[in-house]
Amino acid sequence: MEDIRLLVINPGSTSTKIAVFDNENIIFEETLRHSVDELSKYEKIYDQYEFRKDIILKSLDKNNIDIKSLKAVVGRGGLLKPIEGGTYEVNEEMLKDLERGFLGEHASNLGGILAYEISKEIGGKSFIVDPVVVDEMQDVARISGIKAIERKSIFHALNQKAVARRHARTLGKKYENLNLIVVHLGGGISVGAHRKGKVIDVSNALDGEGPFSPERTGGLPVGDLIKLCYSGKYTHEEVKKMIKGNGGLVSYLNTNDAREVCERISNGDKYAELVYYAMAYQVAKEVGACAAVLKGQVDGILLTGGIAHDKLFTSWIEDRVNFISQVYIYPGEDELTALAEGGLRVLREEEAAKQYI
Ligand SMILES: Nc1ncnc2c1ncn2[C@@H]1O[C@H](COP(=O)(O)OP(=O)(O)OP(=O)(O)O)[C@@H](O)[C@H]1O
Numbered sequence: 001m002e003d004i005r006l007l008v009i010n011p012g013s014t015s016t017k018i019a020v021f022d023n024e025n026i027i028f029e030e031t032l033r034h035s036v037d038e039l040s041k042y043e044k045i046y047d048q049y050e051f052r053k054d055i056i057l058k059s060l061d062k063n064n065i066d067i068k069s070l071k072a073v074v075g076r077g078g079l080l081k082p083i084e085g086g087t088y089e090v091n092e093e094m095l096k097d098l099e100r101g102f103l104g105e106h107a108s109n110l111g112g113i114l115a116y117e118i119s120k121e122i123g124g125k126s127f128i129v130d131p132v133v134v135d136e137m138q139d140v141a142r143i144s145g146i147k148a149i150e151r152k153s154i155f156h157a158l159n160q161k162a163v164a165r166r167h168a169r170t171l172g173k174k175y176e177n178l179n180l181i182v183v184h185l186g187g188g189i190s191v192g193a194h195r196k197g198k199v200i201d202v203s204n205a206l207d208g209e210g211p212f213s214p215e216r217t218g219g220l221p222v223g224d225l226i227k228l229c230y231s232g233k234y235t236h237e238e239v240k241k242m243i244k245g246n247g248g249l250v251s252y253l254n255t256n257d258a259r260e261v262c263e264r265i266s267n268g269d270k271y272a273e274l275v276y277y278a279m280a281y282q283v284a285k286e287v288g289a290c291a292a293v294l295k296g297q298v299d300g301i302l303l304t305g306g307i308a309h310d311k312l313f314t315s316w317i318e319d320r321v322n323f324i325s326q327v328y329i330y331p332g333e334d335e336l337t338a339l340a341e342g343g344l345r346v347l348r349e350e351e352a353a354k355q356y357i
């Protein structure tokens, strides 16, 4: 089989993670961190793209990776129009939507743009894989309860799908033949019902649904939220920040770092324990909801993301949901590998690249 060298790019709010793969093997990886000062110069996320591209190219150069040796560049996809999961070739329509942020501003909007711009220099191809807007929801899941608002599928699709595929492989089965509930426990939390390879319902991790998380509120009592919005005390931006950024653990405990919360708990902080336990309790409730979506036919419950490293937290969830199905733990995330695998599937013609329209 022909050797394929790929650059993969995962832009986050304060860093850009990059890696170079020779086939499935990672030969170089770096997290390029960006200070608040560096990024605050830019009004919009799109405006950061030249700055981040420059840093990526310098890092490759410093580490003796000739960009001419790359066959393709794969980036994490952002807030595009809702699309089904898979690998998409970056095209003009996608670049336009990433630039304007079709569903809003998110660092991952830069993934496809950076991939395209770098691949242009080498005459190679550029792709995105399983962006945060992967939408495979069944119609009934779209009904919110008010006609003016439709529920949206915005979640950690890249990691949820990669972990689900990896789990299927370890069982010697196909992802498309399993029913799984996948929980991503990161700065944001999403819980997805995967039915035979499609995420038919999921808690929107960006927009006030599901459990609270280190930085986000999850679902809130709506009447009280309305009162708060109209109290005259807060601007639109301040309320948005309260829900996304200053919600969850940050609101109760003034930190988004679950490790710090664990430390406080082991030092006897009962309030920290109550709040942290509440987060596990809300996750377990959402898993229960997904079990109902899957009509109880659940082949496994997978816990992933940074907080899945914490055995206390995962044991609290497991204790409440193991009556539904066995719980499997895949700590951390491996989004760089998931991006490379998505690119390789297409370059090896195991899968056709999807077209964004
Ligand atoms: N060993 C650990 N024990 C407990 N919590 C941990 C551990 N390692 C990481 N975390 C927590 O995981 C959270 C971050 O998870 P992760 O790195 O998956 O999120 P992210 O990539 O920043 O955000 P997102 O996953 O929402 O995109 C933080 O609260 C961090 O403290």
Ligand SMILES: CCCC(=O)O
Pocket (backbone or CB within 6 Å): 132, 154, 155, 156, 157, 187, 188, 189, 205, 206
């Ligand atoms: C919605 C998935 C990505 C994030 O948590 O920001």
